[in-house]
Amino acid sequence: MKSMRLAGIVLFLATAASGGEFAVFAAGTRLHIDRHEVVDGATVRLYSGAGFTELNSAQVRGFEEDGVVPAGPVGPEPAPAPAANAAQDASNRISQARLSVAVDMN
16 A cells, blocks of 8 residues: 555656645655645545545645746847947046046146
């Protein structure tokens, strides 16, 4: 029975994570599943692909959302604002630098 449970868990881990949720076990480990179902108070089913594994509910601490957010469309980068007058900008920077170090240009 334990080997069957272990095989089921290994199968779940081998499945690609796409959508669904995570089962959080009492030991703190997480397992990606498609969905879960509580059969009765003592048993929970963890579904993955076309199959499922039944576990004692005490072995599962809880469930977490997958958290995978699909990427939205990427738009074009905004163009940088053009300099009004590159020569004037350079002149202003030189003047500011000259004033900050008190250099006499005469």
